[in-house]
Amino acid sequence: MKIFRLILLILHLGLLFLLTGVLLNAYIPPKIFPWFNLLSLGFPILVIGYVILTFFWIFSWKKRAFVFMFLGLFFLNPVKRWVNYSSESKETANLKILTFNIKAGTLLGKDEIQKYIDDQKADLVFVQENGGELKLQNLTGKNSIPVVSLYTHYKIISRKNLFEGLPNRDITVQCEQVDLEIRGKIYRVMNVHLESFGVVKSMVKLNGNSEEDEQKVKDLVKRLIPTFKSHQEQVQIIRKSIDASPYPVIVAGDFNAVPNSYEYYKTSEGLKDAFYEVGRGSGTSFHDYKYPLRIDYIFTSESIKPVSYKVDRSVNLSDHFPVIATFKIE
Incomplete structure (x- = not known):
């Protein structure tokens, strides 16, 4: 079981690394390093994987769950650009x-x-x-x-x-x-x-x-x-x-x-x-x-x-x- 959890931890850290790479598109253009832009296409899959593993640590009562939950907050705005639930505007169009x-x-x-x-x-x-x-x-x-x-x-x-x-x-x-x-x-x-x-x-x-x-x-x-x-x-x-x-x-x-x-x-x-x-x-x-x-x-x-x-x-x-x-x- 320890080996299994170690593998999942490495996988989770890998997803965190890749998601961070997606955010670097704001600073690094494709002509310098195009692979970050390639990662943006896989953002939904990366986020889903990250969330699933975070819940695994929560249900396993592992303290690392809090670390991954905190780091996951950095991806809330990027997720909102794909799926959003805004409150209704009171302005008149x-x-x-x-x-x-x-x-x-x-x-x-x-x-x-x-x-x-x-x-x-x-x-x-x-x-x-x-x-x-x-x-x-x-x-x-x-x-x-x-x-x-x-x-x-x-x-x-x-x-x-x-x-x-x-x-x-x-x-x-x-x-x-x-x-x-x-x-x-x-x-x-x-x-x-x-x-x-x-x-x-x-x-x-x-x-x-x-x-x-x-x-x-x-x-x-x-x-x-x-x-x-x-x-x-x-x-x-x-x-x-x-x-x-x-x-x-x-x-x-x-x-x-x-x-x-x-x-x-x-x-x-x-x-x-x-x-x-x-x-x-x-x-x-x-x-x-x-x-x-x-x-x-x-x-x-x-x-x-x-x-x-x-x-x-x-x-x-x-x-x-x-x-x-x-x-x-x-």
Whole structure:
């Protein structure tokens, strides 16, 4: 029994070490050490393992349980970025935002997507993988660059493709910066679609053949690491625009990155994550795999107060669920 407990203790310390590595994404970019960012993908499994072992020590009446419970407090905020149970906000919302990667309408067609978006009556609609312009009621948009489109009934002051001129850029990698006039005040919004990993189900499905499975894992890592490094360049451009903005900002879209990743930490500096502030339940927005993947976000300046946040799982119009949030602005 002592040997068994020693093995579990070593395993628990190993999980603690790996979870700490995830937190280092806030400080160490992928170009320096990409493996911490790789760990962020496994964060849910690492946390579940850590909690199970902590309960084991509690039920075993071991003093080390208190140590692991105390150290576990450092991971409460990271967990809230995946699963959250915020209290209901008492603010009255006056701005509704929807962000949705529609996968070019290839699942059920654009008519269904257009109807769904119209029914939401949002003020700002961020669309990724648009596959051409949508025809929405009471909202106007412009497919000025491929992949992303912004639809709104507010006055557009200016538009800019932040990733224009980025070397070796895939055409699907886009970020449009749009300055809007909302109730007499200018806001800067950014519609984001970071580089995709290009991973399909067959690449991650293991079949029990050790040699084939090992090769699949190696091929997967070969795809992930370069994409992490490309994301670093893309996020740094977004970050520069956020820092230079003379207006309050709203950054939304498909980041192809999970919470507690470098992309998340870098983008959210000084901004509010609407899900973290007012979200309830799971934030998972990409549902093509049987694994929790939250990769769609809405970040706002401090002056823009989140009131509600919803990942709408009632519809299956794409491999992403729509994300809908409301805010209070002055």
